[in-house]
Amino acid sequence: MFVSRSRRTVVPAALSVVALLAALITTSSSRLRAQTADSTRATVGQAIRATRAPDIDGRENDAVWRAATPMTAFRQFEPGENGEPTFRTEARAAYDDRYLYVIVRAFDPHPDSLAALLSRRDVKTASDQLKIIIDAYHDGRTGVELAVNPAGVKRDYSIYGDITEDATWDGVWDVATSIDSLGWIAEYRVPFSQLRFTARDVHTFGFGVWRDITRLNERTGWPLYRPSRRTLISQLGTLEGITGIGTPRxxxxxxxxxxxxxxxxxxxxxxxxxxLAGGLDLKAGLGSRVTIDATVNPDFGQVEADPAVLNLSAFEIRFDERRPFFQEGAGLYRCGGSCEGIFYTRRIGRTPQLRRSNADALFTNITAAAKITGRFDNGLAFGLVNASTEQVRGADGATIEPQTNYLVLRGLREMRGGRSQLGMELTDVRRRSDAATDPFLRRAATTLLLQGYHRFARDRWEVMGYTGLNEVSGSAKSIALTQRNSVHFYQRPDHEETYDSTRTAMGGVVVSAGIKQVGGRVRYENVLRYASAGVEMNDLGFVNLVNDMSFRQSLDLRQLRPNRVLRSSFSTMSAETHWTTGGLLAAQTVSVHTSGSLLNNWGGAITASLSDVGNTHCVSxxxxxxxxxxxxxxxxxxxxxxxxxxxxxxxxxxxxxxxxxxxxxxxxxxxxxxxxxxxxxxxxxxxxxxxxxxxxxxxxxxxxxxxxxxxxxxxxxxxxxxxxxxxxxxxxxxxxxxxxxxxxxxxxxxxxxxxxxxxxxxxxxxxxxxxxxxxxxxxxxxxxxxxxxxxxxxxxxxxxxxxxxxxxxxxxxxxxxxxxxxxxxxxxxxxxxxxxxxxxxxxxxxx
Incomplete structure (x- = not known):
């Protein structure tokens, strides 16, 4: 049960933000239901059934490629949007019961000038590249990218939220390349088991092909891709003609x-x-719409170490997640804004919080973890993460990290082809405390988030909002420590809240709303945020800024086509102001940033800012x-x-x-x-x-x-x-x-x-x-x-x-x-x- 005096007036306002978004989405959905798809999706490719599977050797001498209809309407999108390509490109598609086959011919009059650098998988180099993009759900929001350079180096991504790439996804697929007198070729074999699609007799996939020509610094795509729209999957063409493939195991x-x-x-x-230890990773499909990923006794010893740093500030430093199990599929748990602080995966398997000496363990072992994700035709999607970590004892035998269970539940509904969304996320942490940890660590922490966004005016504008409720509980000593930690500082003599050493629970609310222009040359954003003093999300999240009211606005200017001096440029101005919930001015910042790339491909940037403008006060x-x-x-x-x-x-x-x-x-x-x-x-x-x-x-x-x-x-x-x-x-x-x-x-x-x-x-x-x-x-x-x-x-x-x-x-x-x-x-x-x-x-x- 969530309780807080400060939330009695804030919670109704927070819920009204989500209710307003729901009303906007419902109105727009009824208005747009009869509209046709965006014009960029009018380009259609045809896949033919292969009676004999092609040899994946990077050559186009198989009979199926002579019979397939080529996709040829490639257009340049970098450096200029909707420009004429310098070189011609063709793509063809075929399939059988188990695989999707794609071959791409990249014509080049000077194949000896191709950039073909070797690297390990998933490392981007300054090389030519061919990439296919597949939206097997055909939902305009999710998909995979499979890229290769002329040396045969593979890169792959999953995509969520229409445009956000997740480079940690590693699919199992084959590709072969070859260079000849006409240019170069990439020939793909993609198992249907690596794609996610619903069971039906006839399938239509979202589909696109991109080409990079490094020495010209040029990118082309089929169909036309417009970077000015801040979308990707919803701009793909379609691949039709796929029938009778069933649902792969x-x-x-x-x-x-x-x-x-x-x-x-x-x-x-x-x-x-x-x-000597062992473990197991498992991935299984529960029907055509639900996938489970699990790991038992995982080891991430091959992951790169964090950079060294000396932290003299009041707050902890956030490090990037590098462990593959937690990176893959993380996009489902992000909402495209500051509400992403609710789930910080580095909390799972963290350094023991009561570690006292170098002789103590550096990390907490994860005994088991599982993720279940599902996506349905009606726009519903869900995700669940559950992980358990073991009890860790120090060199003196005392517990320095108790056995802990972490739970995250995410659910959302996308409407209007992903242009509108309503979602929720629930996180819960439970620790099995003992006499050594109960005075220092909270026993339980629960957070609930409601969020949504709605795009309108031909996807050029977006309104968003979210609200989060949070509560932590434990012994009176642990909650007293929580009140005094660097996030809260309730002991501050001029604090808006009163320090109470007898509390056994505390909590708060966060609410935010914003509007931004997301398409075009000029983009504008306004965001309001309120976080009450009792918010404590750091058991499974990363939120240091509480007891805060803020207003942020920014204006962006983008160059869409090269001119006589610049290939591209980007400039932004922003202003941000923060107050405590009692009205004390805590921070005020104004910043200007401009960056650009010259015609010779050298780039630069200048950033200037003024902070603590006016009569501001540092509360930490x-x-x-x-x-x-x-x-x-x-x-x-x-x-x-x-x-x-x-x-x-x-x-x-x-x-x-x-x-x-x-x-x-x-x-x-x-x-x-x-x-x-x-x-x-x-x-x-x-x-x-x-x-x-x-x-x-x-x-x-x-x-x-x-x-x-x-x-x-x-x-x-x-x-x-x-x-x-x-x-x-x-x-x-x-x-x-x-x-x-x-x-x-x-x-x-x-x-x-x-x-x-x-x-x-x-x-x-x-x-x-x-x-x-x-x-x-x-x-x-x-x-x-x-x-x-x-x-x-x-x-x-x-x-x-x-x-x-x-x-x-x-x-x-x-x-x-x-x-x-x-x-x-x-x-x-x-x-x-x-x-x-x-x-x-x-x-x-x-x-």
């Missing part, structure tokens, strides 16, 4: 075994532990102390990117900023390049360096809790930050590759001028602080190194062997506060390495 099994040699941090002079800076008045900040950034086609592609960036009336400042630069010195070898190097002075870096709060004697202290911090990121790739064949990632990271900090708050809202900057101590906090020198080397061999379709070597180093005891780059990097490599060696073997079954 869909069952895939991927058992795997993993052997590891991992470091033992508890042994001072080194030591390793060996382990004092970590539970009073809101601190802020002085205006200004930031400026320049980016430069070289032409992606040559052997060396340079990149550079420079950034500067000042704040606190000139007392705080930063300047930094990035420099790097990608270097492909052979078709099979490529490498990249990126160097970033920042010098930062923060005159109001929080240090600590001292004194009696919730009393007038508490000292909220700050200091001046001068910091150097150096990071070097190196990558190397070697590809023997499209199925055998080696990748190396390495990143040394060094940051030093030197403190001075230790002060405490005296008058947090004083007009004059110096009047806000007074001396706390004449000494300064301890300086630091933090050094980290992470590397990941992966040899991958796909020895048969979807079956792979991974040999992985990971190394980590850390050191923070030497030369605190003193930055000498060469010495610091040498010292880092003198630190004890922690090496992990992993061998993972998987075998794909399709019984």
């Amino acid at each position: 869909r069952l895939e099994l991927l058992p795997y075994t993993v052997t590891k040699s991992v470091p033992n941090p508890a042994v001072p002079r080194g030591g390793v532990r060996g382990s 800076c004092a970590r539970g102390g009073p809101a601190l008045r802020q002085s205006m900040k200004n930031n400026l950034r320049f980016d430069l990117v070289g032409d992606p086609r040559p052997v060396v592609v340079p990149r550079a960036a420079y950034r500067i900023g000042t704040s606190d009336e000139g007392r705080s400042w930063y300047r930094g630069a990035d420099a790097g390049a990608e270097w492909r010195f052979a078709s099979r070898f490529s490498t990249s190097l990126a160097l970033n360096y920042d010098q930062v002075t923060n005159d109001q870096q929080w240090i600590g709060n001292y004194g009696a809790f919730l009393s007038d004697t508490t000292h909220f202290t700050f200091a001046r911090l001068h910091q150097h930050i150096l990071g070097i990121t190196m990558r190397a790739n070697w590809t023997a064949t499209p199925t055998l590759s080696f990748q190396l990632y390495a990143q040394p990271f060094v940051t030093t900090g030197q403190y001075s001028n230790w002060r405490e708050l005296s008058d947090a809202r004083a007009d004059e900057y110096d009047d806000r602080f007074s001396t706390f101590r004449t000494s300064a906090p301890a300086n630091f020198n933090v050094k980290q190194f992470n590397s990941n080397a992966v040899l991958r061999w796909e020895y048969r379709p979807a079956s792979a062997i991974f040999l992985v070597w990971q190394q980590g180093r850390a050191q923070d005891a030497r030369n605190p506060g003193v930055f000498v780059p060469g010495r610091d990097v040498r010292d880092l490599f003198g630190a004890r390495p922690l090496n992990t060696l992993l061998l993972k073997v998987s075998y794909w079954f399709n019984p």
Whole structure:
């Protein structure tokens, strides 16, 4: 049951937003039911039944290709929309009971100029490319993309929401390529078991073909694709003539075994532990509309490590999800806006929250996880994720992460060909707490989201809205910690809510509404958001901004055709204002950004912003102390990117900023390049360096809790930050590759001028602080190194062997506060390495 005083007036308003969207959708649906499909879908291709399956050899000498009708009406969409293609392209389609076959002939008068670079699967290079797009449901919202370059390197994506690509989907399909005197050919064989469609006698698929010509930086498509419309699947043509294929059996099994040699941090002079484990991934079709994905004892040891970072802010840092099981199909759980914070998959299998030492486990093992998804002809779709993680004990035997169950349920209804949507999402977390965890971790957390959008005026405008209700519960001590954490800071003396140490539950509501123009050269957006103070979604989500009312507006300008100077350009202006729910001005930002690509394919961007404009106050800076008045900040950034086609592609960036009336400042630069010195070898190097002075870096709060004697202290911090990121790739064949990632990271900090708050809202900057101590906090020198080397061999379709070597180093005891780059990097490599060696073997079954 959701309870909160602040929600009594907000919940009716929130629900009215969704109700208004439902009314708009119903009205538009009745008005548009009789309209014909968009004109771009009028182009129709015909697939013929193959009496004899073609040999997948990249050649067009099979009888079926001579009989098939070609699709030839290709049009250019980059650099100019609806332009005449430089070279001719033809595509043909056929099928039998098990497969869809497609062959694409890309004519080119200079085949020796084709760009055909080798890389491992799913890595995009500056190569020519042919891609087929299939919407087997023919719903105008979902589909798959299957791409290949002349060297035979495959890339594939799933698509959701009409335009959003999910690069983590790995289908099982075949393609062969060849280069001849006329250009090049790609010949596809796509199992119907890899597509999702409903059972019927006659099928019509959404269908499209795209071609990239790298040396001309040109893209063409069948049928005409218009980038100005911000849609993709709904612009496809149709592929007709497919009959009598039935519903394929869909069952895939991927058992795997993993052997590891991992470091033992508890042994001072080194030591390793060996382990042998196994697991299973399963994918099965429950009828033609429902799919289940499951994993038992998964291992993601081949996944690249997170970048090193030192976080001195009040809030945690969000890292990207890299684990394939959680990446695939994630689009169903996104709603195209800030409501996506409700489900952050990195919470599942997280670092134990009560981890105390390096001897404790770094990750929580996932015992089992399952996803069920379904999609129906009437626009209904649903998804369910359930995952269970094991109890983790620390080196001292105490529980540092309890056994936990995570549940996510998503349901939606799409109408008007996907132009309107109403949806809901429910997340629930349940922890099996014990005496060690009950005072610190919440036992349960539940969130319910209702959302919708509606496009109108020929898909050029969109209104959206959502509302979320949330509640967490646990022991009084754990809820007291929740009230005092960096998301809430209920102990702040000028907070809108009252800290209550006896609570055993808390919750809140989030509501948002917006309108935006999504098509055309000029685009405009307005968004309103309200989040009450009690919202706590971080058990399974990632929402740090609560106790907030905000208004954001932006204006975008896009160039649709090349001119005498620019191939393309994009500019945007935005303004954003935040208040606490009590009306205190918390932030105000104005920014301008412009980017473009020259006719020689070099690109650049300029971004400028002013923040904390006006009488704004930081409610988190004092970590539970009073809101601190802020002085205006200004930031400026320049980016430069070289032409992606040559052997060396340079990149550079420079950034500067000042704040606190000139007392705080930063300047930094990035420099790097990608270097492909052979078709099979490529490498990249990126160097970033920042010098930062923060005159109001929080240090600590001292004194009696919730009393007038508490000292909220700050200091001046001068910091150097150096990071070097190196990558190397070697590809023997499209199925055998080696990748190396390495990143040394060094940051030093030197403190001075230790002060405490005296008058947090004083007009004059110096009047806000007074001396706390004449000494300064301890300086630091933090050094980290992470590397990941992966040899991958796909020895048969979807079956792979991974040999992985990971190394980590850390050191923070030497030369605190003193930055000498060469010495610091040498010292880092003198630190004890922690090496992990992993061998993972998987075998794909399709019984």
